[in-house]
Amino acid sequence: MFRSLALILLATVALVPVLAPAAGAQSAAQSSQGKAERRDPLFLRFPAMADRYWVNPETNAASHKVLAVPMPKQCAFLYADTYSRGQMSEREVQEIAVSNCNRKLAELGPLGENYAADCRCQVVISDEHYVVPRNQLPTESYGPVSIFYRDPSGNVARLNGLARYGALIGRDRSVTFNVDNPRGEPVCEGTFTNDGPSTGRYSMTCFNGKFGSSGTYQSKTGAPNDHILARGQTGQGQPVTMVIGLPAQLASGTYGAL
Numbered sequence: 001m002f003r004s005l006a007l008i009l010l011a012t013v014a015l016v017p018v019l020a021p022a023a024g025a026q027s028a029a030q031s032s033q034g035k036a037e038r039r040d041p042l043f044l045r046f047p048a049m050a051d052r053y054w055v056n057p058e059t060n061a062a063s064h065k066v067l068a069v070p071m072p073k074q075c076a077f078l079y080a081d082t083y084s085r086g087q088m089s090e091r092e093v094q095e096i097a098v099s100n101c102n103r104k105l106a107e108l109g110p111l112g113e114n115y116a117a118d119c120r121c122q123v124v125i126s127d128e129h130y131v132v133p134r135n136q137l138p139t140e141s142y143g144p145v146s147i148f149y150r151d152p153s154g155n156v157a158r159l160n161g162l163a164r165y166g167a168l169i170g171r172d173r174s175v176t177f178n179v180d181n182p183r184g185e186p187v188c189e190g191t192f193t194n195d196g197p198s199t200g201r202y203s204m205t206c207f208n209g210k211f212g213s214s215g216t217y218q219s220k221t222g223a224p225n226d227h228i229l230a231r232g233q234t235g236q237g238q239p240v241t242m243v244i245g246l247p248a249q250l251a252s253g254t255y256g257a258l
Helices: 002-019 041-045 047-055 088-106 250-253
Strands: 066-070 082-084 120-125 141-150 156-165 176-179 187-193 200-204 210-218 227-234 238-244
Touching: 041 200, 047 082, 047 088, 066 088, 082 176, 088 120, 088 210, 088 250, 141 227, 141 250, 176 200, 210 238, 238 250
Parallel strands: none
Antiparallel strands: 066 082, 066 120, 141 156, 141 238, 156 176, 176 187, 187 200, 200 210, 210 227, 227 238
């Protein structure tokens, strides 16, 4: 009997590693993905976050620094940067970053009208090291987009999807952008031309040239997420509003009335 009990206990111990919960994000020491740099696309995409991560004396001196964004890469339109306090471990800082990122994502509302992908937050940089493969990270900026316009009958129509564009709007003189529908099919292309740090002009064509508009844009911070608001007209003088950076329901409730 005692021999049988010993064998059972031994088998149970042997199973523990197999049954243990899967580990979370890698630590910086475990990662082989390379070191992050100040001019990497993610930091160009989020200037305020880059300043805290690399420049601000208080946060730059933290013992652990973690960046979490929604993934896959087309979902990376917001972030959570978290810094250690006191004796916090790297793992604890990672967990807080993911929790804060998921909370911010949930507060903006559902993404189903913009994305076919399942957007979920994860740690991408920990203690200045990438913990996901670089080829999975965006080299351009992405964001959910909604375009409100009047159709030939005068009714308000809406095109939802996601936009991708150059990271340095407001710093580069001219930045191109593209709009895909939720199925990933290209529907619009255009250009932002800056007149100042957060304002400028835009032009775009959609549906193989069947629809186009031009006007002005401004970059808005916060309230409740950084986003781009463009207002213009079609060639027939009908109003158009484009919002990049807010999910469709939030964009509609905030800017949908033409």
